[in-house]
Amino acid sequence: MGNVIDLHTHSTASDGIYTPTELLQQAHTIGLRVLALTDHDTTNGLDEASSMARHLNIDFIPGIEINTDVGNNEIHVLGYCLEYQRPQFQQVVQVLRDARTRRGERMVELLNEQGIPISWKRVRQIAQGAVGRPHIAKALVEAGIVQSISEAFDRYIGRNCPAYVPRYKLAPIDALHLIRSANGLPVLAHPIDLPGIDELHKWLPELVKAGLAGLEAYYGPYTEKDEQQLRAIADQYHLIPTGGTDFHGPGIHPTPLGGRFVPLEAVERLKEAAAKLKGSEPPAFVLPAPVEEK
Numbered sequence: 001m002g003n004v005i006d007l008h009t010h011s012t013a014s015d016g017i018y019t020p021t022e023l024l025q026q027a028h029t030i031g032l033r034v035l036a037l038t039d040h041d042t043t044n045g046l047d048e049a050s051s052m053a054r055h056l057n058i059d060f061i062p063g064i065e066i067n068t069d070v071g072n073n074e075i076h077v078l079g080y081c082l083e084y085q086r087p088q089f090q091q092v093v094q095v096l097r098d099a100r101t102r103r104g105e106r107m108v109e110l111l112n113e114q115g116i117p118i119s120w121k122r123v124r125q126i127a128q129g130a131v132g133r134p135h136i137a138k139a140l141v142e143a144g145i146v147q148s149i150s151e152a153f154d155r156y157i158g159r160n161c162p163a164y165v166p167r168y169k170l171a172p173i174d175a176l177h178l179i180r181s182a183n184g185l186p187v188l189a190h191p192i193d194l195p196g197i198d199e200l201h202k203w204l205p206e207l208v209k210a211g212l213a214g215l216e217a218y219y220g221p222y223t224e225k226d227e228q229q230l231r232a233i234a235d236q237y238h239l240i241p242t243g244g245t246d247f248h249g250p251g252i253h254p255t256p257l258g259g260r261f262v263p264l265e266a267v268e269r270l271k272e273a274a275a276k277l278k279g280s281e282p283p284a285f286v287l288p289a290p291v292e293e294k
């Protein structure tokens with residue numbers, strides 16, 4: 001039997017290529033039983049995805065991915081089993097999304113100042129939801145400035161590149177609290193890519209104390225050795241080892257939808273933890289002032 005679970009995917013609500021409906025249709029075609037949609041800083045794809053999932057008899061987990069910055073490092077926090085309709089949660093997520101829009105605009109300005117003629121209008125057409133660098137990369141490819149998305153990142157919009165602008169600086173701990181404010185389960189995404197295994201040991205104690213529930217151990221391209229190492233760390237901190245592909249559609253991440261084995265135990269443990277929180281009044285969250293640029 002092939003893989004039946006994917007807990008890390010993106011749609012057109014952020015920087016994925018397929019709409020939530022198309023994503024679920026593909027999941028159905030390849031025989032997935034459980035899917036989580038985890039768009040960057042938005043839950044706008046979740047209603048459509050969950051109704052399509054119901055239709056296709058796929059177990060759907062509403063999620064999000066929040067990118068946070070720590071100095072020159074990034075930490076991405078996934079949130080699962082969110083009560084995402086909570087108004088206060090939506091308000092904060094909207095602030096993050098607005099910041100993404102302004103940052104995208106600024107990156108286009110920088111490109112223009114460097115003589116690269118792509119328009120914000122076109123980027124906005126490509127981005128149907130939350131704006132991300134992949135949308136700008138696509139506009140650069142379209143305009144013939146670069147040959148590929150990865151060349152766009154390498155030459156213009158990757159960290160330390162001439163048109164890179166940092167995101168709104170939310171600290172990892174704030175992302176955790178934000179997810180908890182919707183009774184969601186915070187999970188550290190792709191811990192070896194970001195933050196890196198050494199940083200991980202520096203950060204985990206504080207994050208676990210703040211309610212971190214899991215660690216993405218079965219991630220897209222990770223080797224068996226990576227996986228074992230992360231499972232051991234998850235055990236050590238009593239975290240749920242979760243997993244997924246980070247599927248965005250062709251050209252953005254290498255692993256195809258459902259292309260990574262994730263054990264059913266991950267889903268069972270997430271649901272068990274979510275059931276304990278369901279219906280309870282979550283801790284309130286107030287958006288802190290942005291972390292100062294170093």
Ligand code: AMP
Nearest residue numbers: 040067131132133134149150153154252
């Ligand atoms: P943003 O959240 O706008 O900073 O964009 C980050 C997203 O861009 C990541 O989540 C990836 O999906 C994608 N990305 C980052 N680096 C690369 C790269 N070198 N090539 C292709 N996609 C990338």
Ligand code: ZN
Nearest residue numbers: 010015040248
């Ligand atoms: Zn992305």
Ligand code: FE
Nearest residue numbers: 065076189190
């Ligand atoms: Fe990520």
Ligand code: FE
Nearest residue numbers: 008010065246
């Ligand atoms: Fe992702």
